[in-house]
Amino acid sequence: xxxxxxxxxxxxxxxxxxxxxxxxxxxxxxxxxxxxxxxxxxxxxxxxxxxxxxxxxxxxxxxxxxxxxxxxxxxxxxxxxxxxxxxxxxxxxxxxxxxxxxxxxxxxxxxxxxxxxxxx
Amino acid sequence: xxxxxxxxxxxxxxxxxxxxxxxxxxxxxxxxxxxxxxxxxxxxxxxxxxxxxxxxxxxxxxxxxxxxxxxxxxxxxxxxxxxxxxxxxxxxxxxxxxxxxxx
Numbered sequence: 001x002x003x004x005x006x007x008x009x010x011x012x013x014x015x016x017x018x019x020x021x022x023x024x025x026x027x028x029x030x031x032x033x034x035x036x037x038x039x040x041x042x043x044x045x046x047x048x049x050x051x052x053x054x055x056x057x058x059x060x061x062x063x064x065x066x067x068x069x070x071x072x073x074x075x076x077x078x079x080x081x082x083x084x085x086x087x088x089x090x091x092x093x094x095x096x097x098x099x100x101x102x103x104x105x106x107x108x109x110x111x112x113x114x115x116x117x118x119x120x
Numbered sequence: 121x122x123x124x125x126x127x128x129x130x131x132x133x134x135x136x137x138x139x140x141x142x143x144x145x146x147x148x149x150x151x152x153x154x155x156x157x158x159x160x161x162x163x164x165x166x167x168x169x170x171x172x173x174x175x176x177x178x179x180x181x182x183x184x185x186x187x188x189x190x191x192x193x194x195x196x197x198x199x200x201x202x203x204x205x206x207x208x209x210x211x212x213x214x215x216x217x218x219x220x221x222x223x
Binding site for chain 1: 122141143144145174176177178180181205209212213
């Protein structure tokens with residue numbers, strides 16, 4: 001499984017860079033166009049969720065991609081101090097989209113990380 | 121890719137055409153632009169999604185706030201020409217049942 005890491009400032013102007021990097025990687029691994037679109041949307045929504053819900057942005061977001069022939073697993077971690085609460089995940093439009101478009105989705109509130117899997 | 125917004129008067133409506141991506145970075149631009157059009161013209165608004173290549177949850181939130189603003193003024197708000205990958209997000213979030221969306 002190939003591993004790729006992207007550490008990027010937690011600023012909204014970098015969202016298009018994150019989407020471009022994610023779609024380039026998914027394309028390289030042979031995902032179909034609609035799957036690439038889903039992967040791009042989900043990663044973007046996870047980053048947007050952290051920007052909306054954890055104000056501190058002096059530290060970066062870390063995006064870890066694990067790409068195999070049949071799937072991609074992506075973990076986004078907010079490296080800033082602070083806490084995310086379970087209630088913030090409920091009724092959030094970003095989470096609704098992430099859940100719908102990913103094959104497996106889980107989160108670790110202590111580490112402020114969200115992981116999803118997309119299977120070909 | 122950033123966002124450009126074109127607007128034109130078409131009959132009794134104003135057609136707003138977002139060109140590019142509406143995300144957490146660019147969505148405030150769309151909100152400011154359309155709110156100013158509502159305030160200045162007090163006409164029905166059509167969002168033409170022909171050149172909209174991406175929208176995220178914050179962009180959907182902005183469309184919701186435009187819809188509410190117009191409803192309060194008894195104005196009509198319509199969305200047309202959405203690409204299938206964009207319409208999918210309206211479907212997931214249930215906003216396809218809130219907005220007047222046409223092909």
